[in-house]
Amino acid sequence: MTVYIFIVLAVLAIASALAMVINKNVVNSALFLVLNMVSLAGIYLLLNAQFLAIIQILVYAGAIMVLFLFVIMLLNVEQEEKLFDKFRVKYFLAFLLGVAVTGQIFYSLAGVTDMLPEISDKMAAVGTVEAVGDVLFTTYLLPFELTAILLTAAVVGALMIAQHKIKRTEEI
Amino acid sequence: MLENYFPILVLAIVAIVLAIVLMTLSRILGPFRPNATKLNPYESGMDPVGEARDRYSISFYLVAMEFIVFDLEVVFIYPWAVRYLDLGFGTFIAMMIFIIMLFVGLLYTLKKGTLDWELNNYRG
Amino acid sequence: MSPGGFELFSLLYIPTWVAVLAIGLFSYLNSAAILVYAERRVASFIQNRVGPNRVGPAGLLQPVADVVKLLLKEDVTPTHGYKVLHAVAPMIPVITALMSVAVIPFGEGLYVTDINAGVLYILAVASLGVYGVTLAGWSSNSKYSLLGGLRAAAQMISYELPMGMAVASAVLVAGSLSMVEIAASQEYLWNIFINPIGAVIFIVAAFAEANRTPFDLVEAEQELVGGFHTEYSGMKFGMFFLAEYMHVFIGSILITTFFFGSYHLPFAGYWLPELSPLLKGVLDVSVFSAKVVFWCFVFIWVRWTIPRFKYNQVMKLGWARLLPLSILNFMIIAAGLYIYHNVL
Numbered sequence: 001m002t003v004y005i006f007i008v009l010a011v012l013a014i015a016s017a018l019a020m021v022i023n024k025n026v027v028n029s030a031l032f033l034v035l036n037m038v039s040l041a042g043i044y045l046l047l048n049a050q051f052l053a054i055i056q057i058l059v060y061a062g063a064i065m066v067l068f069l070f071v072i073m074l075l076n077v078e079q080e081e082k083l084f085d086k087f088r089v090k091y092f093l094a095f096l097l098g099v100a101v102t103g104q105i106f107y108s109l110a111g112v113t114d115m116l117p118e119i120s121d122k123m124a125a126v127g128t129v130e131a132v133g134d135v136l137f138t139t140y141l142l143p144f145e146l147t148a149i150l151l152t153a154a155v156v157g158a159l160m161i162a163q164h165k166i167k168r169t170e171e172i
Numbered sequence: 173m174l175e176n177y178f179p180i181l182v183l184a185i186v187a188i189v190l191a192i193v194l195m196t197l198s199r200i201l202g203p204f205r206p207n208a209t210k211l212n213p214y215e216s217g218m219d220p221v222g223e224a225r226d227r228y229s230i231s232f233y234l235v236a237m238e239f240i241v242f243d244l245e246v247v248f249i250y251p252w253a254v255r256y257l258d259l260g261f262g263t264f265i266a267m268m269i270f271i272i273m274l275f276v277g278l279l280y281t282l283k284k285g286t287l288d289w290e291l292n293n294y295r296g
Numbered sequence: 297m298s299p300g301g302f303e304l305f306s307l308l309y310i311p312t313w314v315a316v317l318a319i320g321l322f323s324y325l326n327s328a329a330i331l332v333y334a335e336r337r338v339a340s341f342i343q344n345r346v347g348p349n350r351v352g353p354a355g356l357l358q359p360v361a362d363v364v365k366l367l368l369k370e371d372v373t374p375t376h377g378y379k380v381l382h383a384v385a386p387m388i389p390v391i392t393a394l395m396s397v398a399v400i401p402f403g404e405g406l407y408v409t410d411i412n413a414g415v416l417y418i419l420a421v422a423s424l425g426v427y428g429v430t431l432a433g434w435s436s437n438s439k440y441s442l443l444g445g446l447r448a449a450a451q452m453i454s455y456e457l458p459m460g461m462a463v464a465s466a467v468l469v470a471g472s473l474s475m476v477e478i479a480a481s482q483e484y485l486w487n488i489f490i491n492p493i494g495a496v497i498f499i500v501a502a503f504a505e506a507n508r509t510p511f512d513l514v515e516a517e518q519e520l521v522g523g524f525h526t527e528y529s530g531m532k533f534g535m536f537f538l539a540e541y542m543h544v545f546i547g548s549i550l551i552t553t554f555f556f557g558s559y560h561l562p563f564a565g566y567w568l569p570e571l572s573p574l575l576k577g578v579l580d581v582s583v584f585s586a587k588v589v590f591w592c593f594v595f596i597w598v599r600w601t602i603p604r605f606k607y608n609q610v611m612k613l614g615w616a617r618l619l620p621l622s623i624l625n626f627m628i629i630a631a632g633l634y635i636y637h638n639v640l
Contacts, residue, residue, distance in 0.1 A: 002174065005181075027381070027434065034427070045177055054416040055247055062423025063243045066430070066453060067236040073434055073446070074228050128412045129473050133251030137263045145266060147248070148273040151241045155277035158237040159284055162230055179313050179409040180398045180417075186321065187394035191387035191535070198531030201367045213374045213438035214526050228443070232450050235611070239453045242619070246460035249626070250416060253467045256630065257637050264634055268627065275623055282616050 006046050013039040026072045030065060037061045049127035238281060245274050317408045320397040327592075328541035329359035335541075335596045342600045366534035374437050374527045381435035386525075386532045388428035389539035395421045396546050401479045403559045403580030414475035415463055418550065419456070422505065426452050428539070429507075429514065429524045436527035444523030447607060448514035452505055454614040459501035461622035465494040465629045466554045479558035484565035486557035493625045495555040497618055502547035504614070507540065509599040513607050548591030552584065556591075559584040 013036055020032035037060045044053035125131055136144055212219070252267050333348070333356065340347025348355035373382050399414040401407040411417060426449050433445015467473060469490055470481035488495045504511040515523030525536045552558060559580035561568060571579065605613070 025378075027378075027431075031381075031427075031431075046174070048174065050177075050411065050413050051251070051416070054413050054420050058416060058420040058423055059240075059243060059247060062420060062426070062456075063236075063240045063453070066426055066449065067233070067240060069427075069430055069434075070233050070236045070446070070449070073430075073442070074230075074233055129251050129254055129416075130412075133255035134259070136248075136251055137255065137259055137266060141263075141266055144248070145270060147244075148270040151244060152273050152277040154241050155238065155274075155281055158234060158241075159281060162234050176409050176411050179317060180395070180411075183317060183321075183395060183398050183408070184391075187391045188387075190394070191390050194390075194531055194535065195383065195387065198367050198369070198371055198534070202530050203368075203370045205370065206372065208375075210372060211375045213436065214440065214521060215438070228446060231611075232446050235450045235454060238615075239457065242457045243460070246457065246464065247416075249461070249464050250467065250473060253464050253630070254471060254473055257471065257634065261638075264630075267630075271623060271627060275620070278615075278620060278623075282620075 002046055006043065009039045009042040009046070013043065027069065030068050030072055033068070034061050034065050037065070047127070048124045051127060051129045051132045241277070242274065245271070312405070313408045316402065316406055317397070320400070320402070320408065321394065324394060324397055324542055324545065325538075327545040328538045329363070331541040331544055331592060331596075332362060332537075333359050334592070335599070338593070338596045339600050342597075363534070366531050366537075369530035371530040371532060372527070378435040378437075381431050382527075383532065385428050385432035385435060386528065386535035386539075388431070389425050390535050390542070392421050392425045392428070393539050393542040393546060399475045400549055400553060401476045401558060402584055403577050404480075406577060406580065407476055410474055410476040413473045415467055415473045415478070418475070419460055419463070423453075423456060425539075425543075428536075432528065432536070433524040436524075438527050440521045440526045441524050444514045444520045444526065447520075448507060448524055451507070451511065451514065451610060451614070454611060455501045455504035455511075455618070458497050458614065458618035458622040459505065461619070461626050462494040462498035462501065463554060465491050465622075465626045466498075468626075468629055468633055475553060479553055479560075482557040483560050484563060486560070486562065487555045488557075491555070491625070491629055493621065494629065495551075497622045497625065498555060499551055500613075500618060502551055503595070503598065504610070506543040506547050506595070508544065508595055510602045510605050511610055512599075512604060513610055544592060544595045545588070548588045548595065551591050552587040556587055 016032045016036040016039060020029045020036060023029045023032060037056060041053040041056040041061075044056060248270065249267070252263070256263055256267065336358070337347045337355070348358040351357040351361045373379050396418055398408045399411060399417055401410075429445050429448035429452070431445075433441045433443070433448070436442070466478065466487050469487055470478040472478065472481075507514050514520070515525070520526070525533055528536060557564075561583055
């Protein structure tokens with residue numbers, strides 16, 4: 001049963017990721033990214049990472065993608081130009097790099113025979129909120145505190161960008 | 173554990189099917205006689221002027237940006253709220269430092285007036 | 297799937313969760329219809345007029361007539377609007393609203409499922425509702441719609457933060473993110489008695505999340521015509537309409553569950569004797585429904601009493617008042633509980 005659900009989710013994740021890249025309309029792309037994140041959350045769930053799965057939706061789909069959508073809408077982005085309207089060196093390089101990354105993924109997957117790992121009770125317990133809390137606030141306390149500094153810096157950074165704009169209009 | 177999420181999957185499918193059925197029902201039952209005037213976007217009875225999808229105030233963008241930061245704060249708080257009574261005083265202080273730091277960030281934001289709609293509009 | 301307690305459904309060879317899910321969905325969908333009728337009757341009562349009284353006895357069939365009318369209306373997509381997105385947008389709030397039924401406990405042992413991160417699930421599902429209004433605004437190609445959609449989205453995400461912090465302060469008391477345990481933990485003392493400020497913040501945020509007066513800027517008729525659903529007609533508009541009332545219903549359910557003792561009578565743990573499972577089930581569901589109905593009434597009452605805010609006031613209330621207050625409240629509750637458990 002879990003294997004079938006996994007196949008559905010994996011296909012959905014790959015299809016939405018492809019659709020996101022191929023789609024010419026930027027808003028559609030963003031929405032496919034949201035779909036991609038939701039299916040990723042489903043895959044996390046199959047791995048018994050409940051907390052991570054829900055956070056994936058709450059933070060990525062519910063917060064970060066909203067910002068993306070806002071930016072796309074507010075900047076009034078025109079339709080993306082065609083992907084391959086003319087040959088350019090950087091496209092060729094990007095293509096080679098893509099092939100290399102795909103090869104690497106296939107290489108690392110070649111050794112895997114089981115699609116989903118057997119999940120023991122011990123592994124299942126790791127994904128709960130309580131387990132995440134236990135580890136985050138003892139072993140990884142320093143990274144956690146550093147996150148606070150990072151987030152505060154993000155607040156100030158966001159303001160700097162905005163204030164910069166405002167000053168400019170004042171000068172004019 | 174995973175079986176606890178099975179009802180949610182069922183519910184999601186039911187909800188999506190229900191929404192689609194409601195929409196299709198209206199398509200089938202309702203009339204469909206479009207004409208140019210009817211399909212025009214509403215603009216108080218006048219012909220629409222210019223494009224609707226124009227640039228809008230930067231404040232919306234700022235709100236979304238600040239939201240991500242504080243949403244992350246909330247997300248960090250939940251695992252702590254569940255476990256802090258058992259993890260000792262150090263963890264308690266650690267979270268207080270975390271919250272106060274972000275609180276300072278919030279106060280800075282408010283002081284700068286970034287989220288103040290009126291102020292932003294005056295500044296252009 | 298529920299541990300012990302309620303055995304009625306198992307006699308009929310239906311798993312409890314299927315039965316609760318079916319009844320829950322049924323009541324969610326009907327709550328919207330009933331609330332529409334209730335709102336019109338309460339509004340007319342407050343404004344000293346009669347209200348709908350022609351369709352059926354005392355106008356009771358008015359919601360049915362409304363739905364039939366919406367179904368028979370023409371479905372218009374404005375020119376240059378994005379057809380697919382225009383159709384998808386109204387489904388999103390309805391789907392996310394329905395999804396929340398999964399983790400709500402309606403009584404002891406009466407829930408669809410009990411997941412370890414139930415509270416986060418509720419917040420996550422609610423946060424996806426933003427897409428409905430944003431896409432509706434953007435896909436309509438109308439200035440009113442776009443501005444209404446942006447306003448709605450900004451307002452909803454702004455009030456998600458104080459709401460999340462207020463819920464976190466309720467989580468502190470229960471020590472669990474499971475909705476079932478949060479409900480069960482209030483058997484002796486409702487959370488409102490421990491955490492009144494959190495309750496007030498949550499109620500205000502719930503009003504804002506449901507886009508109800510005094511926070512219904514998104515469809516402020518005078519400035520934005522219909523807001524994000526200006527360009528919607530027929531059942532597509534009906535879906536937004538449905539979603540609004542379902543959000544009122546869910547808001548009431550969440551206020552009840554988080555702060556007003558869920559299915560418990562006040563201080564029930566101290567005086568309520570042991571009851572037979574069936575009797576307890578009936579009592580739980582009636583107590584829960586009574587509280588939810590009360591809060592639905594408050595939603596309607598407030599709408600016809602308090603005038604609408606200005607948009608800058610809404611944002612100021614959210615960011616400069618509620619958010620700092622909710623953070624401070626959370627810290628105080630956390631410190632208080634820590635002292636209570638570890639020092640005293």
